[in-house]
Amino acid sequence: MNKVEVIHTPALLPLYSLNDKVVVVIDILRATTTMCVAFNTGVNKILPVASPDECLMFKEFDFIIAAERNAEKVPGFDMGNSPFEYENPFLAGKNIAFTTTNGTKAIKMAKAMNPNCILIGSFLNITALCNRIKESGKDLVLLCSGWKDKYNLEDTLFAGAVIHQQLSSAYEMHDDAALSAYFLFEQHQHDLEAVVRKSSHAKRFTLLHLQTDDVKFCLQQDTITLVPEMEGEFLVNKTATQIAG
Amino acid sequence: MNKVEVIHTPALLPLYSLNDKVVVVIDILRATTTMCVAFNTGVNKILPVASPDECLMFKEFDFIIAAERNAEKVPGFDMGNSPFEYENPFLAGKNIAFTTTNGTKAIKMAKAMNPNCILIGSFLNITALCNRIKESGKDLVLLCSGWKDKYNLEDTLFAGAVIHQQLSSAYEMHDDAALSAYFLFEQHQHDLEAVVRKSSHAKRFTLLHLQTDDVKFCLQQDTITLVPEMEGEFLVNKTATQIAG
Numbered sequence: 001m002n003k004v005e006v007i008h009t010p011a012l013l014p015l016y017s018l019n020d021k022v023v024v025v026i027d028i029l030r031a032t033t034t035m036c037v038a039f040n041t042g043v044n045k046i047l048p049v050a051s052p053d054e055c056l057m058f059k060e061f062d063f064i065i066a067a068e069r070n071a072e073k074v075p076g077f078d079m080g081n082s083p084f085e086y087e088n089p090f091l092a093g094k095n096i097a098f099t100t101t102n103g104t105k106a107i108k109m110a111k112a113m114n115p116n117c118i119l120i121g122s123f124l125n126i127t128a129l130c131n132r133i134k135e136s137g138k139d140l141v142l143l144c145s146g147w148k149d150k151y152n153l154e155d156t157l158f159a160g161a162v163i164h165q166q167l168s169s170a171y172e173m174h175d176d177a178a179l180s181a182y183f184l185f186e187q188h189q190h191d192l193e194a195v196v197r198k199s200s201h202a203k204r205f206t207l208l209h210l211q212t213d214d215v216k217f218c219l220q221q222d223t224i225t226l227v228p229e230m231e232g233e234f235l236v237n238k239t240a241t242q243i244a245g
Numbered sequence: 246m247n248k249v250e251v252i253h254t255p256a257l258l259p260l261y262s263l264n265d266k267v268v269v270v271i272d273i274l275r276a277t278t279t280m281c282v283a284f285n286t287g288v289n290k291i292l293p294v295a296s297p298d299e300c301l302m303f304k305e306f307d308f309i310i311a312a313e314r315n316a317e318k319v320p321g322f323d324m325g326n327s328p329f330e331y332e333n334p335f336l337a338g339k340n341i342a343f344t345t346t347n348g349t350k351a352i353k354m355a356k357a358m359n360p361n362c363i364l365i366g367s368f369l370n371i372t373a374l375c376n377r378i379k380e381s382g383k384d385l386v387l388l389c390s391g392w393k394d395k396y397n398l399e400d401t402l403f404a405g406a407v408i409h410q411q412l413s414s415a416y417e418m419h420d421d422a423a424l425s426a427y428f429l430f431e432q433h434q435h436d437l438e439a440v441v442r443k444s445s446h447a448k449r450f451t452l453l454h455l456q457t458d459d460v461k462f463c464l465q466q467d468t469i470t471l472v473p474e475m476e477g478e479f480l481v482n483k484t485a486t487q488i489a490g
Contacts (some may be wrong), residue, residue, distance in 0.1 A: 008396060012256055015394050045427040070377060149260050153421040176445050180429060183440075187432045195428075200421050 003139045003174040004167060005217050006159045006181045008046040009146035010106045017117035022138045024129065024162070025110060026121050027145035027203045028154040031068075031103025033218040037083040040124075040224045042092030046235040049097050049106035058097035066098045071204050086211045102145035110143055111230060119227035120235060123158060123218065127172040128225045130166035140171060142181070153184075153199040154218075157192065160185025194221055244245070247385045248419040249412060251404045251426045254391035255351045261482070263360035267383045269374065269407070270355060271366050272390035273399040274327050274446045276313075278367040278463040282328040283367075284482040285426060285469045287337030291480040293349035294342050309345045316449050325465045347390035355388055365473035365480060368378040368403060368463065373470045375411035379427035384418060387426070398429075399463075401436065405430025407484025438464055 003037045007016060026032055032234040050054045052074045059065050066079035073080025081100050098104055110118050114220045116138050121129045133140055142162060144155035160181035163173065173179050182192055193216065196202055202215050252261060280291060294300045297312040297319045304310050304348035320324025326345050341406055343349055355363050361383050366374045378385055387407060389400035405426035408418065418424050433440045438461065441447055447460050473480045 008253060009257070010256070011260065012395065014254065048366060150257065150420065151422040151425065153424055156425065175395065176392075177396040179398055179443060180396065180401065180425075183432060184425060187428060197425060237396075 001172045002170065003144065004163055004171040004178050005174045006142045006177040007147050008144050008151045008156060008177055010109050011149035011178040013109050013113065016055055016141065018110060018113040018141055020116045020138060022119065022133055022136045022143050023110045023115040023141045023143055024144065025106050025143050026123040026158050026159050026216050027103030027154045028122060029084055030214055030218055032120045033101040033124055034081055034083045034086050035120050035228050035235060036122045036125045036224050038086040038091065038096065039226055039228050041086055041089065043096055044093050045095045047097045047233060048235065049099045050105065052099055053108055055097045057098040063095050063097040064098055068100045071208055072192065082214055083217055085126065098241060102147060102168060104144040106143055114237045119229035121158065123221045125227055126161060127222050130162060132227045135169060147201060152201055154196045154201065156181045157185055157188065157196065158214050176202045247418045248434060249387065249408055249416065250327055250419045251387045251388050251418040251422040253396045253401060253422055254394050255354050256394035258354050261269050263355060263358040263359050263387065265383060265385055266386050267362055267364065267378055267381045268355045268386045269364045269366040270348065270388050270390065271400045272348030272351065273401050273403050273463050275459055275463055276326055276345040277365045278369055279326055279328045280365050280473050281329050281367045281370045281454065281469050283331040283336065283341065284471055286331055286334065288341055289338050291479065292298055292342045292478060293352045294344045295350065295353060300342045301346045308340050308342040308414050311341050313345045314413050315346060316453055317359050326433055326455055327459055331395060342451050346423040347392060351390040363451055363475035366403065368466045370469040370472055371406060372467050375407060379415060382448045392446060393463045397446055399441045399446065401426045402441065
C-alpha cells in the first residue's frame with residue numbers, strides 16, 4: 001500500500017525525503033489555484049521564480065511577469081495573484097514568470113529535493129489531481145505552502161480533502177500530520193467556506209478590501225480537469241494540445 | 246485581550262518571538278506528563294539536559310540520572326521516561342538530571358529565547374496550569390514538542406484542550422495553528438484515548454511492548470494540582486513546601 005505524508009509548511013521540508021515520491025504543492029489562497037486557472041485559460045508555460053527582482057529579469061524574454069507579496073500585486077508587474085485575473089483569454093498561449101509569497105517558494109524547494117514529480121493542486125482540480133496521483137503508483141507527499149513558513153488552515157484542509165475524499169482506501173496515512181489533516185477535513189467538509197473565512201489569510205484579504213471574492217472562488221470543486229506539472233524549470237499542462245506561443 | 250499561539254514543533258520556533266510571553270512546553274507522551282508526576286511525588290529539582298552523555302556527567306553530583314531515546318530507557322541510566330517510574334516515593338527530595346528525545350530539547354530551545362516564564366503542561370495538571378496562565382496576564386505560546394521535529398497528534402490535542410476548555414473566552418487565537426488545535430480537540434474531546442492510540446507515538450509504544458499503559462495514564466485529567474516551572478536552569482515546583490534534599 002502506498003503511503004501519504006503531509007508537510008504543514010516548507011520550513012519542515014528538510015526533515016523529509018522526497019526521493020521517488022509524487023509531491024503535490026498546495027497554496028489554496030491563492031497561487032496553486034491561480035496556476036490551475038491560468039492553464040485552463042490556455043497559458044503555455046509558467047516559470048516559478050523566487051523573488052520579484054528575479055521575475056523582472058524575464059520581462060525582456062517575452063514573459064508576462066506576475067508578482068505577489070503579502071497578498072498584493074507588486075507595483076510594476078503585469079499581474080498579481082488573483083485567480084480572476086487569469087481568466088483573461090488574452091493569456092492563451094502566453095508564458096508567465098511568476099513569484100508569490102509562499103507557493104512558488106514551496107515549488108522551488110521541492111524541486112531541489114529531486115522528487116519523482118511535482119504536481120499542482122487546488123480544489124478546482126482535485127479529482128483530476130487524485131486520478132493522476134493514483135495512476136503514479138508512488139508514495140505521496142502533500143506539501144502545504146503555509147504563510148511565511150507558518151502553518152495555515154486552508155492548505156491543510158485541502159490536504160485532508162485529498163486523503164479523505166479520494167485516497168483513504170488506497171493510501172496509508174504515514175504520520176500524525178496526515179491524520180490531523182484528515183480529521184480537520186472530516187470535521188469541516190460541510191462548512192469549508194465558513195472555516196476558511198476564519199483563517200488568518202482570509203482575514204488578510206478582508207483587510208485589503210479585495211475587489212473579488214477570492215475565498216469563494218478558490219473553494220469551488222472540480223471546475224478544472226487538468227493538472228499542472230513541473231517539467232524541468234517550468235510548470236506545464238502535459239494534457240494540453242500545444243498552442244503556439 | 247491576550248493572544249495565544251500554538252507552535253506545532255520546535256523546528257518552527259525560530260519563526261516566533263517568545264519575548265515576555267508565557268511558554269507552555271507540551272510533551273504528553275511522555276516527558277511533561279512524567280515531570281508533573283515527579284514533582285507530585287516530591288522531587289526537588291529537575292535539570293533538563295540535551296543529551297545522554299551530558300546527563301551522565303551529573304551522576305557524580307548526586308543527581309538521579311534519567312534518559313530516554315526513541316521511547317526507551319537508555320542503558321546505564323537510573324531511570325527512563327515512563328510516568329509510572331516517577332511515582333516511587335524513594336524520589337522525594339531527590340534531584341534529577343533528565344534528557345528525552347523531544348521534551349527536554351523543546352524546554353532548552355524555549356529557554357534560549359528568553360520568554361517571561363516556561364511552564365510544564367500535561368492533562369494531569371491542566372486546570373492548575375490554566376489558572377497559572379490566566380494569573381500571568383501575558384500572551385501565551387503553547388509549544389508542542391512533537392516527534393523529532395515533526396508534528397504529533399497528542400501534543401496538538403492538548404494545546405487544543407487548553408484553549409477549548411479553559412481559555413477560549415479570555416484569549417484570542419492569534420494564528421491558524423491555534424485554530425487548528427482548537428478544532429482538533431473540539432472534534433475529539435469525547436474520544437481522546439481512541440484518537441491518541443491512532444497516533445504514531447502510541448503505535449511506537451505498542452511495538453515496544455511497554456509493560457504499563459502509559460497512553461491511558463497520560464490522558465488522566467486533573468490528578469495533579471502543581472505546575473512545574475523553569476527557574477534558572479532547573480525545573481522546580483514553586484508551590485511546594487521545600488523538602489530537604
